[in-house]
Amino acid sequence: MGDITLYTCSTPNGIKVSIALEELSLAYRVVPIDISSGAQKEPSFLAINPNGRIPAITDFGLRVFESGAILQYLAETYDRDRTISYAPGTPEYWEQMSWLMFQMGGVGPMQGQANHFRLFAGEYSAYGIQRYTAETKRLYSVLNDRLTVSPYLAGPKYTIADIANFGWVRYAPLALEINLNEFPALKRWHSVILERSAVQRGLAVPTPKSDAEIAERYRGLREKVDGLRSRA
Numbered sequence: 001m002g003d004i005t006l007y008t009c010s011t012p013n014g015i016k017v018s019i020a021l022e023e024l025s026l027a028y029r030v031v032p033i034d035i036s037s038g039a040q041k042e043p044s045f046l047a048i049n050p051n052g053r054i055p056a057i058t059d060f061g062l063r064v065f066e067s068g069a070i071l072q073y074l075a076e077t078y079d080r081d082r083t084i085s086y087a088p089g090t091p092e093y094w095e096q097m098s099w100l101m102f103q104m105g106g107v108g109p110m111q112g113q114a115n116h117f118r119l120f121a122g123e124y125s126a127y128g129i130q131r132y133t134a135e136t137k138r139l140y141s142v143l144n145d146r147l148t149v150s151p152y153l154a155g156p157k158y159t160i161a162d163i164a165n166f167g168w169v170r171y172a173p174l175a176l177e178i179n180l181n182e183f184p185a186l187k188r189w190h191s192v193i194l195e196r197s198a199v200q201r202g203l204a205v206p207t208p209k210s211d212a213e214i215a216e217r218y219r220g221l222r223e224k225v226d227g228l229r230s231r232a
């Protein structure tokens with residue numbers, strides 16, 4: 001079943017796909033893409049994702065890029081038992097789609113910009129850090145409100161909408177020092193998902209890294225940006 005190759009790196013978008021593949025017990029090859037060295041801009045990779053970003057997959061000669069599209073592809077092609085998705089056309093399917101798009105159009109871009117200003121920017125921008133961290137937290141309060149009335153985002157079942165949002169929520173305390181205690185229902189949901197064995201396997205793709213290692217790397221990046229503050 002399947003002939004999937006996953007091109008990925010240990011990032012919020014990358015782990016979404018490895019987690020979904022593990023949840024579906026699909027066999028897949030992994031091609032690690034070192035985004036810090038620019039491997040995602042090589043012509044061989046641009047043939048798979050013309051946008052030059054991970055993750056991407058190929059399957060029987062087909063290419064799929066954009067993590068939301070990949071999650072949809074995996075659900076519609078391989079989740080016949082509906083273990084991590086709702087059947088197309090049902091009300092729950094559209095709820096699932098809505099929260100998936102909420103992540104793709106909201107949490108990902110906003111938290112991505114917060115990460116940029118807090119970890120990677122070449123100059124210190126208090127405005128950039130404040131604006132995008134505040135917007136990330138506003139989106140988290142929307143997730144928190146939903147998870148106060150529903151165990152998972154689309155309803156009673158854990159789905160690709162949860163996987164997509166989890167990819168980003170997992171990194172928020174480590175990268176942006178967002179305290180999940182501010183969002184109790186989101187925190188509960190995050191802990192429940194983190195305990196899943198498929199999630200633990202997916203998080204280790206392509207390289208297993210402990211939270212301590214990840215936190216240490218982000219601390220170093222924050223200190224570097226903080227060091228630019230006097231020049232701002």
Ligand SMILES: N[C@@H](CCC(=O)N[C@@H](CS)C(=O)NCC(=O)O)C(=O)O
Pocket residue numbers: 011012013014035040052053054055065066067068108
């Ligand atoms: N909307 C895209 C975003 C992909 C994306 O931004 N990936 C990041 C890693 S999380 C990346 O490849 N960054 C390298 C770069 O920007 O060159 C998706 O969801 O797949």
